[in-house]
Amino acid sequence: MPIEILQGLAIPFLGTTLGAACVFLLRGELDHRIQKAFTGFAAGIMVAASVWSLLIPSMEESSALGAYASLPAVAGFWAGTLFLLLLDHIIPHLHLNSEEAEGPKSALSKNLKLVLAVTLHNIPEGMAVGVVLAGWLTGGADLSLGAALALSLGIAIQNFPEGAIISLPLAANGEGRAHAFVLGTLSGIVEPIGGALTIVAASVVVPVLPYLLAFAAGAMLYVVVEELIPEMSAGHHSNIGVVAFSVGFTLMMALDTILG
Numbered sequence: 001m002p003i004e005i006l007q008g009l010a011i012p013f014l015g016t017t018l019g020a021a022c023v024f025l026l027r028g029e030l031d032h033r034i035q036k037a038f039t040g041f042a043a044g045i046m047v048a049a050s051v052w053s054l055l056i057p058s059m060e061e062s063s064a065l066g067a068y069a070s071l072p073a074v075a076g077f078w079a080g081t082l083f084l085l086l087l088d089h090i091i092p093h094l095h096l097n098s099e100e101a102e103g104p105k106s107a108l109s110k111n112l113k114l115v116l117a118v119t120l121h122n123i124p125e126g127m128a129v130g131v132v133l134a135g136w137l138t139g140g141a142d143l144s145l146g147a148a149l150a151l152s153l154g155i156a157i158q159n160f161p162e163g164a165i166i167s168l169p170l171a172a173n174g175e176g177r178a179h180a181f182v183l184g185t186l187s188g189i190v191e192p193i194g195g196a197l198t199i200v201a202a203s204v205v206v207p208v209l210p211y212l213l214a215f216a217a218g219a220m221l222y223v224v225v226e227e228l229i230p231e232m233s234a235g236h237h238s239n240i241g242v243v244a245f246s247v248g249f250t251l252m253m254a255l256d257t258i259l260g
Helices: 003-024 032-061 063-068 071-090 110-138 145-172 177-186 190-204 206-233 238-259
Strands: none
Touching: 003 110, 003 145, 003 177, 003 190, 032 063, 032 071, 032 110, 032 145, 032 206, 032 238, 063 071, 071 110, 071 206, 110 145, 110 177, 110 190, 110 206, 145 177, 145 238, 190 206, 206 238
16 A cells, blocks of 8 residues: 555544553643534534535546536435435434433443534545545546645644544543543544455446445535534534634635545
8 A cells, every 4th residue: 555545544543643642741621612613623624625626526527427517416416415314313412512312222321422513524534634645546537646735734733633533521520631642542543444344345346436426525514514513603603613614614614625
């Protein structure tokens, strides 16, 4: 596997790991205004990445279909949305600042359900990085290595606060700092794993690339609409989340256009 692929898969995971390490530097949970800012920032990154890094390349890859070039993007987008909807219903998880778990009833601890919620969040991000790297590797969708690394860097930037958001509450809920760090880090391990599996799938069946690009976009936007936007908008100080969303969106857009 080319070293560029390994770097692209490792960069987002490094962001999560560094964020989780904040548990050794900070005490208690993050202020709710900072949580809103981090959540809005992550949402902005994911929306911009879904458009510039995934949906537009998906339609460009299907340009031979002419007026129907959007059909693979539509089909892939719905498949990604329904896939996350399915996972949302079959995996027990607990969103931050929520007292009621989602998914099937389970005897799992509150802390483990928090980790599973972030893990669900990370699955489409890993797929997004993997499919863009696969597009570069196979020469599909005119995706450059710069575009792939821009997406990896953007996801890593938003993974840093995400790692802190999960590890700090775990420590505040009674986990040891080392254990909270490990759990926070492991919540991001699905990203390189999912990315590697996506690369294998796209490399073996090149014609599915536009579908996989849109699949990752649909899955990421499901997370944004179902989880991140409600969290950044709930209660007071929702304007903080909106401003942070704009920062994340424009940052990811700039990264993609400059490096891509």
